[in-house]
Amino acid sequence: xxxxxxxxxxxxxxxxxxxxxxxxxxxxxxxxxxxxxxxxxxxxxxxxxxxxxxxxxxxxxxxxxxxxxxxxxxxxxxxxxxxxxxxxxxxxxxxxxxxxxxxxxxxxxxxx
Amino acid sequence: xxxxxxxxxxxxxxxxxxxxxxxxxxxxxxxxxxxxxxxxxxxxxxxxxxxxxxxxxxxxxxxxxxxxxxxxxxxxxxxxxxxxxxxxxxxxxxxxxxxxxxxxxxxxxxxxxx
Numbered sequence: 001x002x003x004x005x006x007x008x009x010x011x012x013x014x015x016x017x018x019x020x021x022x023x024x025x026x027x028x029x030x031x032x033x034x035x036x037x038x039x040x041x042x043x044x045x046x047x048x049x050x051x052x053x054x055x056x057x058x059x060x061x062x063x064x065x066x067x068x069x070x071x072x073x074x075x076x077x078x079x080x081x082x083x084x085x086x087x088x089x090x091x092x093x094x095x096x097x098x099x100x101x102x103x104x105x106x107x108x109x110x111x112x
Numbered sequence: 113x114x115x116x117x118x119x120x121x122x123x124x125x126x127x128x129x130x131x132x133x134x135x136x137x138x139x140x141x142x143x144x145x146x147x148x149x150x151x152x153x154x155x156x157x158x159x160x161x162x163x164x165x166x167x168x169x170x171x172x173x174x175x176x177x178x179x180x181x182x183x184x185x186x187x188x189x190x191x192x193x194x195x196x197x198x199x200x201x202x203x204x205x206x207x208x209x210x211x212x213x214x215x216x217x218x219x220x221x222x223x224x225x226x
Contacts, residue, residue, distance in 0.1 A: 033214065042116070042203055042217030043155075088155065099168065100215065104154040 006089060006106040014111050019076040021106040023089030024069075030092040032065060033100070034074050037086045046074075046087075051094070079110045114138045116218035118204050124224045130192040133221045135204030136185055144187045145215060146172075146179055147203040155203075161187065194225045 007022045023032070031050045035043040049056045049065045049072065056063045062075040076083055086107045090100040117136045125131055137144045145160040159169035159179040169179060176195070181187045191198055201222050205215040 045214040
């Protein structure tokens with residue numbers, strides 16, 4: 001069963017705008033990760049945030065984690081056409097450090 | 113530039129045939145995962161290995177799927193006999209460490225069973 005649920009399922013924006021995607025999960029986690037998948041490719045790890053962290057930055061990416069709401073958000077600032085991809089969150093559950101549980105992804109289209 | 117490699121990249125086969133997919137994890141990574149991705153189900157974990165030992169294959173249909181790691185540089189996923197519902201993209205990923213940290217994905221094998 002899926003743990004993470006991304007929202008929205010699809011997002012279309014103009015180049016230069018910011019894109020925000022959300023992920024909700026159900027059980028306590030050790031960490032939450034975001035991955036990107038370009039069409040026809042494998043997934044690429046973007047960023048990992050641990051359960052005791054609230055915010056993390058990497059370049060144009062900003063990830064927040066609210067464990068009380070069991071949710072995370074991924075913000076891409078100043079988006080580019082090359083950011084067009086699907087974005088997935090994955091959680092490593094507390095007490096079961098063996099699997100990553102994946103959401104169904106948000107499909108982001110950045111229009112030039 | 114270390115990468116996970118997978119072969120074949122595309123496979124079209126008829127129902128009932130055996131399919132073997134291969135994966136070479138990144139050298140030094142001790143954990144290997146097999147995933148299946150479809151539009152309807154998203155990304156499903158089929159099996160994973162740590163230090164070549166199978167740790168979890170609960171996501172895999174046991175009657176037709178099998179996963180092995182003959183050595184540290186090769187992981188295989190076999191389907192016998194294949195069925196049209198097995199049509200999907202199969203990804204291998206590798207990682208390092210005891211915890212669940214970042215995974216490095218291969219390009220995938222797109223399987224079509226007719």
